[in-house]
Amino acid sequence: MLPSTHENDFSGSFYQTDGQLKSLFMQTPGLIAMLRWRDGICELVNPVFRQLWHNRDVLNKPMRQAWPELGEEFYQKVEQVYDSCKAANSYDYNVTIAGDDGLISDYYFDFVYSPYCNHQAEMDGVMIMGFDVTARNIARQELAEQQLLFKDITDAAATALWTVDQRGNITFVNRTWIDWTGQPYEAHLGRGWIDFVVNDDRERVISDYLRSIDNKSPLHSDFRIQRKDGKMQWVAVSGKPRYHSSGEFAGYVGSCMDITERKKTEQMLQDSEERFRSIADSAPVLIWMTGADKRTTFLNQSWMQFANVVELLSDTGYLQSNLLHPQDAEAVLDIYNRAFDKQEAFYVEYRMKRTYDGVYRWIGMKGVPRFEGEDDVFAGYIGSGMDITEMKEHEQIKNDFIGMASHELKTPITSIKAYIQLLLTIYSKREHDEFLIKSLTTVNKQINKLTRLITDLLDVSKMESGRLSLNSEEFLLHDLIKETVDEVQHTASHHDIVYTGKSNVSIYADRDRIAQVITNFLTNAIKYSPESDRVDINVSLGDTEVVIAVQDFGIGIKQEEQAKIFNRFYRVEGRNEQTFSGFGIGLYVAAEIIKRHNGRVWVVSEKDKGAAFHFSLPLLN
Structure with missing residues (x-):
């Protein structure tokens, strides 16, 4: 039976309960409050409840007056329990409390509202128990935010x-x-x-x-x-x-x-590789590829049929040592390995046995490094070889002919030169024979040119057949250059040859061959600078070599032609496609002579700005 008045008689109230129970309530770490009657008069609060509201005086006050911050939902829940005499709960109940410093803080509680009766079993009030779940609620909110963030991230x-x-x-x-x-x-x-x-x-x-x-x-x-x-x-x-x-x-x-685009690219690469294999297999040349580890990754059908190969071979599989001619094997492998280590292009000619008939055939093999990706990572080599046996045979016939013809021409030309020099000696002092002297001098110059041409042709023939020998000796470079310059100057009436630099050194070389190189460089400079009147020759010393440079001021050489200038039978054209006389073998012979002396040859030039031809020779230790 509910009380009809708020009398001050607390008989049967919590104050008349056992003192130990009261002590237990007062020490509980959660919130505890005893509210009497339907108005929720605060009869008892524990220290935790008091501290939450900064020890506010709430005893004997109705709940709406004692805790206005708790809100109407809280009050209605207390009244509902009082009226129904049934317990109730509130979860994550938000309470906003102002601190002593005026700052507002949000707290969250789980409340349990329990009815209690007096000794007469009459409804006497409601006991409130609260548990601070602020940390749990904040963690739950953070988790929800993290889950939302995770969803946003994954969806994005x-x-x-x-x-x-x-x-x-x-x-x-x-x-x-x-x-x-x-x-x-x-x-x-x-x-x-x-x-x-x-x-x-x-x-x-x-x-x-x-x-x-x-x-x-x-x-x-x-x-x-x-x-x-x-x-x-x-x-x-x-x-x-x-x-x-x-x-x-x-x-x-x-x-x-x-990976749709990647698959398309892979398919395109596969199609491209299949096309490459199809083209390579149908080509009459020997095509091969290696990886960066020198292992063979591809041989075309022509190669596999030539060498009777049924599967790819490891290492230098395309250079099968058992098929290489014994005289070529060591040199070929050395050229290949040195080029591979330096990642440089190479070309080599060698003899390889054709398996099905056991005949050695001459192969001209070229290999170039290949690079992949934006960073140009070295990926190995790709190369091709061609059977050049017939070409070698024709070249040998040609060289034999050149050698024979040059040798046969040399004898009559020597005789003609002797007779011309004899006539020059006889008529040089006769003033009335000026025309005759001039004609004989011109003939003598042309014979000298013809003699040099025949000498170069003979040298080419010797080089091709491996018969060019060197007769090396120690000599002063200055003396040789001085003699050669004087000799060429005697026939170069329109150019002054200016000799500068340090050359008081001794070298060990074939004196006549080095003179031949200097002569070729000088005559070449004179020929390709028809509108100039000067050619410079300079000598400079390095730590291990001496460098001779011949500078002209003529037509110059295009950048793309400079790599070909020392090739056999290559000639530079002048202005308006003007072609200069000669076979284009002088520089080739000079380069080959210097290479056989372990020296270097190169050119520095610009079109219409002249050219500087250099060669170096090692110094004596």
């Missing part, structure tokens, strides 16, 4: 993300996967995602998937899915097993990346 990812439980059922997919398929989130959960795998890939994908789950191993697979626009899309799946803190297998977390 261009990669499809997913999770799988320990039974292999999908438990989460992000927005990207849903956008790809155009189907709702629920359609992909469990094993629903399999429905979007293209039929031709489905059996393989399921097999890979189940095998990885059974073994709890990382999952990797490529397959196609059906997009919402009807197109096929390639995806690369990567999944990693995950475990609970207890070590129990919890499933997988993984991603799917759109």
Whole structure:
């Protein structure tokens, strides 16, 4: 029976209960308050409740007056319990309390509202018990925010993300996967995602998937899915097993990346490689490729038929030592290995046995390094070889002919030169024979040119046949240059040859051959500078070599022609396609002579700005 008045008779109240129970309530760490009657007159509050409201005086005051911050919902809950005599709860109840400093703080409580009766079993009031769950509520809010952030991040990812439980059922997919398929989130959960795998890939994908789950191993697979626009899309799946803190297998977390463009590129590369193989196999030349580790990666059909190869060979497989001619094998492998280590192009001629008939054939082999990627990473070599046996035979015939013709021409020309010099001696002092003297001098100059030409042709023939010998000796370079300059100057009436630099050194070389090189450089400079009146020759010393440079001020050489200038039979054209006389072998002979002396030859030039031809010789130790 409810009391009708708020009399001050507390008989049967909490104050008349056992003192130990009161002491227990007062020491409880949660909030405890005893409210009497329906108005919720505060009869008792424990210290925790008092401290929360900064020891505010609330005793014997109605709840609305004692705690106005608790709000109407709290008051109505107390009245509801009082009227029904049934307990009630409030969870995560928000209470805003101002501190002593005026700052507002939010607290969250779980409240339990319990009715209590007096000794006459009459409803006497409501006991409030509160538990501070502010930290739990904040953690829950932070977790919700983190989950929302995670969802935003995963939905913004261009990669499809997913999770799988320990039974292999999908438990989460992000927005990207849903956008790809155009189907709702629920359609992909469990094993629903399999429905979007293209039929031709489905059996393989399921097999890979189940095998990885059974073994709890990382999952990797490529397959196609059906997009919402009807197109096929390639995806690369990567999944990693995950475990609970207890070590129990919890499933997988993984991603799917759109690799359609990569697959298209791979297909294009595959098509390109197939076209390359088809073209290479149909080519009549020997084509090969190696990796960066020198291992052979490709031989075309022509090569495999030539060498009777049925599979790729390791190391320098395309240079099979058992097929190389014994006299060529060591030099060929040395050239190849040195070029490979320096990543430089190379060309080599050698003899290789043709397997089906056992005949050695001459092969001209060229190899160039290949590089891949934006960083130009060295990837190996690609090369081709051609059977040049017939060309070698024709070249030998030509060299033999040149050698024979040059030798046969040399004898009559020597006789003619002797008679011309004799006539010059006889008529040089007769003033009335000026025309005769001039004519004989001109003939003598032309014979000198013809003699040099025949000498060069003979040298070419000797070089090609390996018969060019060197008769080296120690001599003063200055004396040789001075003699050679004087000799050439005698025939160069329109040019002054200016000799400068340090040359008081001794070298060990073939004196006549070095003189031949200097002569070729000087006559070449004179020939290609017809509008100039000067040629310079300079000598400079390095730490290990002496360098001789011949500078002209003539037509110059284009950049693209400079690499060819020392080739046999190559000639530079002048202005308006003007062609200069000569066979184009003087510089070739000079370069070959210097190479045989372990020296170097090079040219520095610009078109219409003259040219400086250099050669170096090692100094005596």
